[in-house]
Amino acid sequence: MRDVALPGAGQWPYAQRGFLMARRTGRRPGNPDTREAILAAARGAFADKGYDGASIRAIATGAGVDPALVHHYFGTKDKLFLAAMQAPMDPAEMIDALADGDREQAGPRFVRLFLQIWDGPGGAAGVALLRSAVGTEWTAKLFREFVVTQILRRAVPKLGLDDEQGPLRVTLAASHMVGIALARYVIKVEPLASVPSEVIVAAVGPSVQRYLTGDLSDVFDAQVAAGS
Amino acid sequence: MRDVALPGAGQWPYAQRGFLMARRTGRRPGNPDTREAILAAARGAFADKGYDGASIRAIATGAGVDPALVHHYFGTKDKLFLAAMQAPMDPAEMIDALADGDREQAGPRFVRLFLQIWDGPGGAAGVALLRSAVGTEWTAKLFREFVVTQILRRAVPKLGLDDEQGPLRVTLAASHMVGIALARYVIKVEPLASVPSEVIVAAVGPSVQRYLTGDLSDVFDAQVAAGS
DNA sequence: CCCGGAACTCATCAGGTGTTGAACTCAACG
DNA sequence: CGTTGAGTTCAACACCTGATGAGTTCCGGG
Numbered sequence: 001m002r003d004v005a006l007p008g009a010g011q012w013p014y015a016q017r018g019f020l021m022a023r024r025t026g027r028r029p030g031n032p033d034t035r036e037a038i039l040a041a042a043r044g045a046f047a048d049k050g051y052d053g054a055s056i057r058a059i060a061t062g063a064g065v066d067p068a069l070v071h072h073y074f075g076t077k078d079k080l081f082l083a084a085m086q087a088p089m090d091p092a093e094m095i096d097a098l099a100d101g102d103r104e105q106a107g108p109r110f111v112r113l114f115l116q117i118w119d120g121p122g123g124a125a126g127v128a129l130l131r132s133a134v135g136t137e138w139t140a141k142l143f144r145e146f147v148v149t150q151i152l153r154r155a156v157p158k159l160g161l162d163d164e165q166g167p168l169r170v171t172l173a174a175s176h177m178v179g180i181a182l183a184r185y186v187i188k189v190e191p192l193a194s195v196p197s198e199v200i201v202a203a204v205g206p207s208v209q210r211y212l213t214g215d216l217s218d219v220f221d222a223q224v225a226a227g228s
Numbered sequence: 229m230r231d232v233a234l235p236g237a238g239q240w241p242y243a244q245r246g247f248l249m250a251r252r253t254g255r256r257p258g259n260p261d262t263r264e265a266i267l268a269a270a271r272g273a274f275a276d277k278g279y280d281g282a283s284i285r286a287i288a289t290g291a292g293v294d295p296a297l298v299h300h301y302f303g304t305k306d307k308l309f310l311a312a313m314q315a316p317m318d319p320a321e322m323i324d325a326l327a328d329g330d331r332e333q334a335g336p337r338f339v340r341l342f343l344q345i346w347d348g349p350g351g352a353a354g355v356a357l358l359r360s361a362v363g364t365e366w367t368a369k370l371f372r373e374f375v376v377t378q379i380l381r382r383a384v385p386k387l388g389l390d391d392e393q394g395p396l397r398v399t400l401a402a403s404h405m406v407g408i409a410l411a412r413y414v415i416k417v418e419p420l421a422s423v424p425s426e427v428i429v430a431a432v433g434p435s436v437q438r439y440l441t442g443d444l445s446d447v448f449d450a451q452v453a454a455g456s
Numbered sequence: 457c458c459c460g461g462a463a464c465t466c467a468t469c470a471g472g473t474g475t476t477g478a479a480c481t482c483a484a485c486g
Numbered sequence: 487c488g489t490t491g492a493g494t495t496c497a498a499c500a501c502c503t504g505a506t507g508a509g510t511t512c513c514g515g516g
Contacts, residue, residue: 073463186362300494
């Protein structure tokens with residue numbers, strides 16, 4: 001009988017099961033949702049400490065499990081990280097939601113959707129991803145390739161931007177949103193951290209709109225001027 | 229005479245001085261610029277690996293020096309980090325450069341100045357700061373307090389923004405720039421990473437201008453609407 | 457009922473970490 | 487010359503890390 005709540009977001013420090021079975025070894029009775037528990041603990045730990053700071057031992061105890069079991073399921077720490085980041089990331093969905101609808105309202109729509117995701121349960125994974133992506137070089141590379149292949153190559157044609165200006169437009173908008181996320185959810189600098197999300201939509205939406213569909217002729221003039 | 233190889237780490241890239249003095253202990257002859265060498269190596273290491281990833285041993289060998297010497301000079305790793313980040317940061321100067329001049333051109337001026345710093349020698353320290361600030365919780369807290377006390381409290385009155393909207397305006401502008409820095413210098417996502425800086429000035433300048441001095445009445449309408 | 461394999465733990469390895477205290481070398485001063 | 491003190495290194499401590507392999511317990515299918 002497992003009357004305990006799912007280990008989802010909250011941390012439970014110790015293995016609370018078995019006040020009877022004091023520290024048995026071997027296979028656990030009951031349903032094997034342990035794998036998910038490990039993943040949840042891993043997401044939380046990566047979000048709090050980043051890739052390097054999160055230790056397999058901490059993740060294991062956070063899931064009420066022996067450290068070796070983590071390796072049993074996921075092999076190495078790298079694979080654990082990839083597995084933990086995989087589920088909550090589906091940029092295709094976000095891009096689709098962006099693409100249909102009034103193009104002249106895509107900016108605010110994008111900002112609102114972005115903030116909804118970060119305010120929801122996916123936010124922890126986002127913080128983890130950002131923390132880890134920035135932390136060290138190989139995660140940065142990972143993130144870079146992820147951004148290019150999963151976001152840029154899909155978003156540019158979906159949004160109907162021509163290939164000349166499209167990538168710059170999308171990266172400008174994305175980098176703005178990442179900056180907002182960093183300030184609001186990771187660094188938590190006020191007043192940005194606690195202002196209602198609709199305020200940010202109203203403030204940032206027009207900028208993003210301009211990056212996506214606005215007139216950037218000055219920008220490209222500057223580009224050719226610098227290129228000559 | 230110690231002709232024996234080093235026990236622990238194996239090779240040190242060695243101090244280039246003294247090809248004569250095969251591995252002597254004790255004080256080095258010549259100039260005592262070692263402290264600066266350590267600081268420089270520390271900045272580089274922190275920029276490459278972040279606070280946690282950069283090890284004192286790596287910093288020491290990078291400076292051609294024994295790890296214990298680092299502690300001799302700086303005490304703990306925390307203090308080393310603070311010392312390494314101290315020199316290249318002078319936000320007051322930047323704020324001053326922003327404050328005087330046409331207020332209606334402050335946006336592009338800010339972006340240009342910001343990019344100049346990051347493209348110059350201060351960029352490494354910036355990357356280090358950003359990497360480390362995001363990496364773990366206490367550096368994030370450090371960074372947050374630094375931002376609030378050193379930037380917000382100075383910039384808001386200097387720029388002549390009223391206290392009601394000022395902090396939000398400044399944090400919006402700053403977070404945008406941090407996002408750009410993250411994408412361009414840390415993650416290095418194309419095309420943002422290699423585009424000439426004037427292109428970014430032309431693209432981002434107007435947005436920042438709007439955040440600083442533009443009409444944000446919609447934003448504050450949203451604020452009161454959400455607050456009710 | 458039994459047995460193969462999945463779930464799970466224990467003990468341990470090899471290596472890296474920040475930090476410390478003592479020892480040594482050199483430059484400067486008297 | 488001798489002494490002093492800063493510059494510098496050595497060797498070690500205590501701890502934490504990711505990873506491995508052997509061993510234990512349980513579930514499900516034959």
